[in-house]
Amino acid sequence: MTSQDSPKLPKAFEQQMASILEADEYSLFKAALLSPSNTSIRINPRKSSPLSADTTPVPWNSQGFFLPQRPKFTFDPLFHAGAYYVQEASSMFIGHILNHLQAPKEGLYLDLCAAPGGKSSLLADYIGEEGMLVANEVIKTRASILKENMIKWGLGNTVVTNNDPSHFEPLEGLFDVVLVDAPCSGEGMFRKDVQAREEWSPENVKLCAARQQRILDQTGALPGPEGYLIYSTCTFNQQENEDMIRFLTEEFAYEPVRIPLNPDWGIVETETDTEWGTFYGYRFFPHMVSGEGLFITVFKRPSDAHVQEPKKMKDFKHILLQRTNKAEKHQLREELKLDETVDFYKLKKSFFALKGFWAKYFELLATTLNVKYFGTELGKFNKGQFIPTHDFAVSILPKNFPKHEASLEAAHSYLKKDELELDISQDGWVLLTYQHLPLGWIKNIGNRINNYYPKEWRIRMKLME
C-alpha cells in the first residue's frame, strides 16, 4: 500500500501537531506527510562501488545519497555485497553529530535499540578498525535481522546482543557513546508506513513515553566520564522527546551538547530548560528537510561520572565460547594471512576473529550478555583443510583466495543459489565477486561448481526480464 492509498491522519494527531506548528506551517507539514517519501542510501566506505550519476547528496552526511526513484534493491548484487545500506536520510544526521563531537574512534559504543541496523552500520563505520560496537536488540527475531545486516556490512567490529536494556546494568560506566534510538509512536514514519498511522493514539503515545522512561532509567548510567548519550525517536510529540530530556536530566548528571547546523538543512533546534541548564533537541519536519520525521538530542556525562575498566580475566569461562591456544592462533594467522592485531575465539569448531585490543571488553560482554554474534566468523578446519564461512567472504578482512568476477547474470544465479556454469581454471575455494566486491564462495570440484551462498539468504523473488 502507498501513502496515497490512505490519506487520513488520526484526528487527535492533527490537533497535537496544530498545537506544535503555526497554522500556515501546519498545512505544509500535512501535505508533506501525505506525499511520497524519498529513497536514500548510505554507502559503505570500506566497500567502495560506483554510484550512478543521477544521485543527489544528503546534505549532512557525505556518505548519503538520494536516488531518483526506488529501485528493486533485491536484484542489485551490490546490495547483497553490503556496498550500501538503504537508510532514511534524517537518520544519517548521527554521522554529523559524531564528527562534531569528535567522539573517540578507539571507543566502545552501544546501540541499545539497534534492529534492523541502519544506525549501527553508521556507528560501525565511524569507529572503523579502532573501536568496538555493541549492537543490541531485545526482540529475538529482529536481533537475527540485525546480525545478518552487520555481517553483510562486514566490518568485524561489532558484537550483536539480544538483551533487555535492564541486563546492561552491570556495565555502568563502560561505554564511550550510547545511542538510544527508542521504540516510539512513529509519527515521523506516517508517510512511509500506513500501519503506523493506524496504530497511533494518544494512549499509545503515553505507553511509548512510559517505555522510553524505563529504557532511559536503565541506560542513563552506561556512558563513562565525558561519554555521550544520544537519544532519538522518529516522532514529533513533546512527551516522547523534550519530556525525556527533562526525565533523563532529573535522574542522572548530564551536561548539554549543542550541535552546529547549516540553516539550509531546515533542521529545527529546540531548547529545553532543566536544572542542569538548557538542553538542545533537533527536529526534522518533513516539510522542511529532505527526510522523514526525527527527533535527536545529545547529552554528555560529567568527568567525575562512574567509570568501569574491565580487567583481563585469567580464565575465560563461557558455556559456548573458548579462547584459542597458541597453536590455533598460529595456524589461523598462517592459513588466512591475518596480522598479529587479530585475536581468535572458538565456538564449537568454528573460529571467530576480533581485534585483540578488545578481547577483555568482549569477554566481559560475553559473560554478562546474550551474545548472538561477534567480530567475523571465519570458518573451521576439517581434516587439515580450512572451510571458510560466508561471513568471512563478505567481510573486509584480507582474503588469500583466487577470485572470479561475475557478470550480472551470473551474480543473479549465484544469489538465487542456482547451479552455476562458469569458466574457472582454479580448483577449490574461489571468491565470487561482482564489480570487484565479494558476493560469497564457490568451490570448483572439477566436473561441477558448488554454490555456497547461504540458503536462508537466497533471492526467492523472480527476476524481471
Ligand SMILES: C[S@@+](CC[C@H](N)C(=O)[O-])C[C@H]1O[C@@H](n2cnc3c(N)ncnc32)[C@H](O)[C@@H]1O
Ligand atoms: C526505532 S527502532 C530501531 C531502529 C534502528 N536503530 C535502526 O536505525 O535501524 C527501535 C527498536 O527498539 C526495539 N524495542 C522494542 N521494545 C523495546 C524495549 N522495551 N527496550 C529496548 N528496545 C526495544 C524494537 O524492536 C526496535 O528494533
